[in-house]
Amino acid sequence: MSIWIHEDSKVLIQGITGKQGTFHGTKMDEYNTNVVGGVTPGKGGQFVELPNKKVPVFNTVSEGLDETGADVSLIYVPARFAAAAIVEAADAFQEKGGGLIVCITEGIPILDMIKAVARVDQYPEVRLIGPNCPGIITPGDVGGCKAGIMPGFIHAKGRIGIVSKSGTLTYEAVAQTMSVGEGQSTCVGIGGDPVNGTGFIDCLDAFENDPQTVAVVMIGEIGGSAEEEAADWVAKNMTKPIVGFVAGSTAPPGKRMGHAGAIISGGKGTAAEKFKAFENAGIYVARDPSEIGNVLVRALKDAGLR
Amino acid sequence: MDIHEYQGKILFKQAGVKVQDGVHCKTVEDALNAYDYLDSKVVAVKSQIHAGGRGKGTLYDQETDNLVMEGGVKIAFSRDEVKEYAQNIIGRKLVTKQTGSSGKIVNNLYVEAGCSIAHEYYLALLVDREAKTILIMASTEGGMDIEEVAEKTPEAIHKIWTHPVDGLNEKDALDMADKLGLSGHSKQDLVSMLESLSRMFIEKDCSMIEINPLVKSDSGDMIALDAKVSFDDNASFRHPWMEEMRDHSEEEEVETRAHDHGLSYVKLDGNIGCLVNGAGLAMASMDVIKLYGGEPANFLDIGGGATKESITAAFGIILEDDNVEGILVNIFGGIIQCDMVARSVIEASNELGLQVPLVVRFSGTNHIEGKEVLDNCDLDVHTSSTLAEGAEKIVNLTRGEE
Numbered sequence: 213m214s215i216w217i218h219e220d221s222k223v224l225i226q227g228i229t230g231k232q233g234t235f236h237g238t239k240m241d242e243y244n245t246n247v248v249g250g251v252t253p254g255k256g257g258q259f260v261e262l263p264n265k266k267v268p269v270f271n272t273v274s275e276g277l278d279e280t281g282a283d284v285s286l287i288y289v290p291a292r293f294a295a296a297a298i299v300e301a302a303d304a305f306q307e308k309g310g311g312l313i314v315c316i317t318e319g320i321p322i323l324d325m326i327k328a329v330a331r332v333d334q335y336p337e338v339r340l341i342g343p344n345c346p347g348i349i350t351p352g353d354v355g356g357c358k359a360g361i362m363p364g365f366i367h368a369k370g371r372i373g374i375v376s377k378s379g380t381l382t383y384e385a386v387a388q389t390m391s392v393g394e395g396q397s398t399c400v401g402i403g404g405d406p407v408n409g410t411g412f413i414d415c416l417d418a419f420e421n422d423p424q425t426v427a428v429v430m431i432g433e434i435g436g437s438a439e440e441e442a443a444d445w446v447a448k449n450m451t452k453p454i455v456g457f458v459a460g461s462t463a464p465p466g467k468r469m470g471h472a473g474a475i476i477s478g479g480k481g482t483a484a485e486k487f488k489a490f491e492n493a494g495i496y497v498a499r500d501p502s503e504i505g506n507v508l509v510r511a512l513k514d515a516g517l518r
Numbered sequence: 519m520d521i522h523e524y525q526g527k528i529l530f531k532q533a534g535v536k537v538q539d540g541v542h543c544k545t546v547e548d549a550l551n552a553y554d555y556l557d558s559k560v561v562a563v564k565s566q567i568h569a570g571g572r573g574k575g576t577l578y579d580q581e582t583d584n585l586v587m588e589g590g591v592k593i594a595f596s597r598d599e600v601k602e603y604a605q606n607i608i609g610r611k612l613v614t615k616q617t618g619s620s621g622k623i624v625n626n627l628y629v630e631a632g633c634s635i636a637h638e639y640y641l642a643l644l645v646d647r648e649a650k651t652i653l654i655m656a657s658t659e660g661g662m663d664i665e666e667v668a669e670k671t672p673e674a675i676h677k678i679w680t681h682p683v684d685g686l687n688e689k690d691a692l693d694m695a696d697k698l699g700l701s702g703h704s705k706q707d708l709v710s711m712l713e714s715l716s717r718m719f720i721e722k723d724c725s726m727i728e729i730n731p732l733v734k735s736d737s738g739d740m741i742a743l744d745a746k747v748s749f750d751d752n753a754s755f756r757h758p759w760m761e762e763m764r765d766h767s768e769e770e771e772v773e774t775r776a777h778d779h780g781l782s783y784v785k786l787d788g789n790i791g792c793l794v795n796g797a798g799l800a801m802a803s804m805d806v807i808k809l810y811g812g813e814p815a816n817f818l819d820i821g822g823g824a825t826k827e828s829i830t831a832a833f834g835i836i837l838e839d840d841n842v843e844g845i846l847v848n849i850f851g852g853i854i855q856c857d858m859v860a861r862s863v864i865e866a867s868n869e870l871g872l873q874v875p876l877v878v879r880f881s882g883t884n885h886i887e888g889k890e891v892l893d894n895c896d897l898d899v900h901t902s903s904t905l906a907e908g909a910e911k912i913v914n915l916t917r918g919e920e
Contacts, residue, residue, distance in 0.1 A: 292755055321723055321753035322645055329650050330682035346852070361822070363852045363883050378798020379822075380850040384905070387850075387881055404797060406647045433798050436647045459801035462786070462808045463817070466616070470782040470797025470819040472752070473647065478665045483805075500809055501802050502906035 214398040215373065215418040215425070216312055216339065217284055219352035223359050224282035225250040226289055226297050228260050229269060232316075233288040236361055238262055243364035244355025248280040273304040277311070286347065286359045287315040295324035298340060302332045310337025313409070314359045318344040322472070325407040332409055340409025344471065346379040346401035360401065362386075370395020372508070373419035375412060376431035377404050377438075377471070381459060381501065385429045388504035394512075397425040404433065404471025412442035420450055426517050427453045429504060430495070434460030435473045435481040443489035453511040456490040457498045458483045519749045521763045522566040524628040526727075526745030533718040535711050536741045540630035542566075549604035552629035553597055560632030563603040565590035565612050567622040568768040570730075570746065571663075575614035577606055580623065586610050590624070593632065600629065615663075625767060633741060638731035639698060640664055641711075641742075643719050645726075652680040652719060654712060658698055660731035686716040700734070707740035723753030772835060779831040780821050788813025790912055791836035791845040791874075793829070795820050795854050803848045806905050812913035815842045822853045829862035833870055844875040844916040846908055849882070856880040856888025864895050875915035876900065879908035 223240065227233040228250020241247050241262035249268045250260055256271030270276035273285055285305070289297040294317040305311035313332070320343050332340045341348055347360015351367040358364050362383060372389045374396055376382040382401050389396060400415050402408060412430060419425045432439035439458060446454060461483040463469050465476040476482050490497050498507040512518040524542040531537055541552035553561055565572050572590035579586055587606040594600040604627060613621035638660030646653035657675045659667045667674055676697040678690040691712045695705040715727055728746040735741055754760045766774070776783035782797065786804070790812045794800035797819045804814035816839065820832055836842055849859050863878060877900045880888040885903075892899050900915070902908040 291752060319752045321756075322725065322750050323720060323723055323753070326645070326651055326682045333650075361853060366882060376798070378796060380794075380796030380852060381798035381802055383850045383852060383882060384799060384802070406645060407650050431798065433801060438648070441648070457802070459798045459805065462804040462814055463801055464784070464786060467784050467817075469784060469801050469817050474797060474801070478668075500806050500906055502806070502904045 213422050213424045214350040215400070215415070215422050216398065217348055217350050217357045217359060219350060219356050220246055221284050221357045221359070222246050222248045222280060222282040223284045223286055223357070224248060224273065224276045224280060226273065226285055226287045226301065228252060228288075229255050229258070230288060234260060236288060239364070240358050241265065243358045244352070245358045248282050249276050251276050273301045274307065277304050277308050282311070284312045284314060284359050287313065287317060289317060291317055291319040294320045294343060295328040298328040299331050302335055302338050302340070305338045306335040310335070313338065313340045314347050315340065315342035316345065316347055316361055317342075320344070320405070322405070322407055325405065329407055329409055341400060342403045342408060344405040344408070345403030346382060348398065348400045350398045351396055362399070362401070366390065367399070368395035371397055371424060371426045373397050373415070373422065373425040373428040374399040375415040375419070375428065376401055377433045378431055378459060381431050384501050385431055385504055388501065389429065389508060392505040392509050394508065397422060404473050406436065406473040412438050413445045416442060416446060416450060416454070420452055425452065427455070427508065427511055427515070429508065430454055430456045432456065432458040432486055433471065433474050434458070434463050434469065434483050434486075435471070435475050437481065439486040440489040443493035443495060446495060447493040453515050454495045455498055455504055455508045455511055456495040457501055457504060458486040458490070519751055519754070519760060519764060520568040520768070521747050522568070522626055522765065523564065523745045524566060524626065525763050526747040527742070529718060529722065529747060530742055530745055534714040536707070536739055537745070538631045538633050538741060538743070540628055543604070543627040543629055544625070546601060546604040546608060549600055549627055549629050550597060553594075553600045556629065556631045558631035559595070561594050561600060562630045562632060563592045563594050563600055563607065564628040564630060565607050565624045566626035566628055567612055567617070567624055568765070569614055569616040569622060571614035571616050572612065575612045575617070577610040577612050577624070578621065580609065580611050590614065622768070633733065633743065634736040635733045636736050637734045639733070640667070640730045641732045642726065642728040643715055643724070646679065649679055651682045652716065654678050654680065654694065654716070656694055656698055660733065664730065680716055685720070686713055703738045704734050704740055707738070711740055723750045723757060724748065725750045772838065776832070776835055779828045780823060781828060781832050781835070782817070782819040782821065783835055784817040785839065786814050786816050787841070788815045789841050789843040789916060791815045791839065791842040792848065793818050793820060793832050793836060793845065794848045795822065795824065795850065799848065799850060803846060803905060803909070806909040807846065807913065810909045810913045812909070812916065815839055824854055824859070826858070826862040826865065829859065830866040830869060833866035837870055837872070842874060844877070844912045846912045847876070847878040848905055848908060849880050851881065851883030851885060855884040856882065857884045857891050860888040860891035863899070864891070864897055867897050872897070875912065877902060877908050877912040877915065879903065879905055
């Protein structure tokens with residue numbers, strides 16, 4: 213098992229004929245991901261050449277789902293159209309009984325996201341990951357399902373779940389698990405925007421219920437209170453060990469650190485508060501991301517898993 | 519993006535929110551003309567900078583750093599006082615709780631008609647990340663620092679949320695007016711103000727509107743005496759007018775320049791420059807430098823689409839900072855290929871005549887090729903395979919230790 217996507221999940225790419233869509237579609241196909249088609253309004257009927265196969269382009273997500281039976285729709289649409297793409301995918305999946313939307317796009321206006329997330333939240337069977345995230349990956353025996361922009365080759369199938377607000381810092385966490393001989397069940401990048409779909413708690417809950425996952429690495433960053441809320445949830449509900457890191461201990465207040473959501477405002481959202489919440493919840497804390505591997509080994513040993 | 523109070527009040531007026539008459543001024547003469555024009559016995563002379571705490575701030579002379587006047591917002595009772603205050607404000611450095619000790623130069627002034635005040639309130643609209651909609655927050659403790667109120671008397675802060683699609687519910691607005699103890703004409707005024715501000719927030723893609731104080735006048739009118747408005751930069755493509763409202767002198771020039779190169783840069787006070795791909799990893803790199811006893815000089819995310827040109831620009835920006843005594847490059851290659859970064863780093867170092875120690879940590883896509891490129895170049899560059907090792911090395915090198 214794994215969470216939300218499995219090795220054979222069928223992935224549709226919204227924006228497949230664009231530069232990003234084609235580039236990452238190619239990388240996904242190289243990783244053995246089952247890319248079944250794409251959507252670009254007005255380009256229905258065309259085909260996109262991937263290394264291992266040729267996939268059809270549809271005018272709408274609904275049509276794409278009808279023809280391919282896709283269970284994941286991955287969005288590489290430019291920021292100004294991305295929220296509409298999310299809503300279109302949500303409506304289409306709702307008709308078909310549910311599905312997973314993954315939005316990679318960075319820079320979507322926040323008020324657009326408020327409306328798009330409200331729509332997705334009306335549909336219990338539809339999940340949104342992102343935006344402004346690296347996506348989600350479930351490594352398999354050969355390649356795997358990579359719905360996103362992460363480098364596939366750094367991953368291996370295993371028993372550690374990873375959830376993170378950051379992109380490259382997630383890769384760092386992956387490399388840390390590999391350095392101590394552990395692979396990953398599923399890695400989820402939830403993104404660094406203030407308003408997004410899936411949050412930490414959704415991921416932790418899914419990992420808790422996933423038989424393949426035995427422990428979780430959680431990477432947070434300054435801004436908001438999602439980490440504190442997740443820590444509260446962990447204290448009450450989580451039985452599997454968690455290793456946590458929070459980026460931004462040295463970030464000055466009132467300054468946005470790259471991600472739209474990464475800002476300490478009014479003295480709230482500091483790394484110190486988040487680390488403290490982690491510790492209070494019994495989460496194994498790594499103060500240095502290069503220590504995640506060692507801390508993970510300690511957590512696994514304490515749990516009798518190594 | 520932030521704007522000045524005087525600009526915020528233009529938007530308030532357009533949206534139907536009550537404000538006092540006022541005039542934007544650049545000179546003392548402007549201020550005197552404004553006083554004549556407003557024909558009000560009492561006027562407020564207000565420094566315009568993109569930071570709060572102006573009223574309790576202090577004005578200093580730019581050159582001598584001598585104290586000129588306490589208070590960046592003054593109430594003037596005569597033409598002479600307007601002249602005195604305007605002279606003390608324009609061109610001076612205003613230091614407030616929010617500006618840091620370096621303060622901000624005041625280039626703009628707002629002269630506003632006075633107003634009889636029966637009570638001061640606080641009102642703000644902002645995006646609630648957890649509730650995933652717009653939060654309207656108000657308090658009867660106006661004129662005070664809201665963080666202080668939140669800490670000391672959290673029960674004095676009242677909150678309502680708009681519906682993500684349908685907007686503000688009138689019942690919630692009426693409820694808010696009740697909680698603030700407003701009745702009759704004042705209650706109606708507040709409800710209509712909340713409706714106007716909610717509409718403006720959405721139409722203009724605001725990220726925050728703060729009014730502190732919002733006042734009830736002696737005649738019961740609800741008037742916005744302050745206006746702090748910020749916009750969502752991600753939405754600027756649908757608001758061409760935003761660019762016209764932008765005051766470049768209020769923004770960090772180097773951050774704007776970095777942004778134009780696709781870089782995200784924030785200057786800090788330390789001595790170790792960082793060049794990293796990804797915002798989270800860039801923050802983590804700063805944190806680890808600190809853990810090893812160093813101080814980061816900056817946050818710098820070169821982004822996923824970095825090129826030779828943008829990396830050269832990034833090096834240039836890091837080296838503009840005279841405090842920088844060493845540079846840590848930390849790349850976890852995903853889309854970005856480490857060998858491309860290696861060649862760019864060499865080129866930039868040669869072009870800029872790099873004089874400080876350089877440590878490069880590569881991982882991910884083409885990290886072996888990247889290391890080979892660096893190992894075979896003439897540049898004095900240290901490599902490492904983990905972030906911790908890289909951070910430790912650069913900290914030691916800046917201390918003159920190998």
